[in-house]
Amino acid sequence: MDDQVRGSEALTDLVGRRPVVGVMGASAASPAALELARRLGHLVAEAGWIVLTGGRPAGVMDAACAGAKSVPGSLTVGILPSGPDGLVGRQVDLAIFTGIGEARNAVNVLSSDVVVACGVEGPGTASEVALALRLGRPTVLLAPAPAATRVFQEIAGDAQLHQVPTAEAAIELIEHRLGIRRWPDSRSRGAAEHPSPVRTEP
Numbered sequence: 421m422d423d424q425v426r427g428s429e430a431l432t433d434l435v436g437r438r439p440v441v442g443v444m445g446a447s448a449a450s451p452a453a454l455e456l457a458r459r460l461g462h463l464v465a466e467a468g469w470i471v472l473t474g475g476r477p478a479g480v481m482d483a484a485c486a487g488a489k490s491v492p493g494s495l496t497v498g499i500l501p502s503g504p505d506g507l508v509g510r511q512v513d514l515a516i517f518t519g520i521g522e523a524r525n526a527v528n529v530l531s532s533d534v535v536v537a538c539g540v541e542g543p544g545t546a547s548e549v550a551l552a553l554r555l556g557r558p559t560v561l562l563a564p565a566p567a568a569t570r571v572f573q574e575i576a577g578d579a580q581l582h583q584v585p586t587a588e589a590a591i592e593l594i595e596h597r598l599g600i601r602r603w604p605d606s607r608s609r610g611a612a613e614h615p616s617p618v619r620t621e622p
Contacts, residue, residue, distance in 0.1 A: 438603045440470045440497070441594065442532030442557075444549070445480025446542035453539035454483045456562055460536060460587040461487030465494035467591060468603030472497045472532050474524070475516070477509040480538045480545075485511035499528045522547075529557055534594050536560040540568040553579040558598050560590050 441464045445453055461484035464471050471488040473481040475498020485496045489511045498512035503519040518524040525548045529535055535552040537545050540561060549572060552559040558580040561569060572581055582597070584590045594600050 438468065438470050438495070439533045439600045440472050440531060442472045442528055442535045442548075442552075443480065443484040443538065444474070444528065444535060444545050445484075445538035445540075446545055447474075447476065447479035447481065449479040449483070449539060449541055452563070453480055453541055456587055457483035457538045458487035460484060460538065460562065460590060461496075462490055463587050463591045464488060465491035465496075467595065468493075469600070470495045470497055472499065472528065473509075473512075474498065474528060475500045475508055475512050477507055482509045482511065484538075485509050497531075499524050499531065526551055526555075529555055532557060533600060534558045534560065534598060536562055536590055536594075537564070538562045540564040540572075546571075550575065553577075553581060556580075558582070560584060560593060562587065562590050 445457055457480040461471050465488035471484055473484050488494045488496050496512050497514045500506050500515055500517045501521045501524045504517050508515045529551045535557050537549050549559055553576055561583045563585055569583055582593055584593055
C-alpha cells in the first residue's frame with residue numbers, strides 16, 4: 421500500500437465541489453514517469469476528480485491529461501505560465517493563462533487539494549513539491565528517486581508528505597488515508613458528467 425513519510429491527518433470533506441488532484445512532473449520526463457502519469461491521470465479521472473497540470477503539450481503534464489481523457493466525463497485543467505498565445509495541450513479542457521511564468525507553480529499548488537509528483541525529475545517539479553509542503557497541501561511522491569525522497573524528508577517537518585510506488589497506491593492513499601471521496605461517489609459515477617464549477621485561487 422502506501423509508504424508514509426510524514427503526516428497523518430485526513431482532509432476535511434470537500435463539501436459541494438469536485439476534488440482537484442494536481443499532477444506535477446518534468447516537461448522532459450523519462451518514459452517511466454510518462455507511463456506513471458498516464459496511469460495516474462486515468463485513475464484520478466475514474467475516481468471523478470479533476471486532473472490539474474501545468475497544461476503544456478509536453479512531458480508529465482500532457483501524459484496525465486491524456487490518461488484522464490480516456491475516461492468519459494473527465495475534466496482536465498491546465499495552469500499555463502504564458503498568456504493566450506502560449507502552447508496548450510490538446511487534452512486540456514480548461515486552460516487558465518496566467519502570464520506569470522514559473523510563478524504559476526504557486527497557482528498549481530494552491531488550486532490542488534492534493535499534489536502528486538511523478539518521478540520528481542527536474543527543478544520545476546521540486547519547486548512545486550517544496551511549495552506544496554510550505555503551503556500545507558498534502559503531497560504524494562510517486563516513484564521518486566531515493567535522493568529526492570531524502571531531500572524532501574529533511575525539509576517536510578510536520579507537513580503531509582507521502583511516498584508510493586504506483587499510481588494505484590496513490591489513489592488508494594488519496595481516498596482512504598486522506599479521506600477524499602470519489603465524485604460524486606463510486607455508486608453514482610454517471611453524475612460526474614455534470615461537474616461543479618472549477619475554483620482556482622491565484
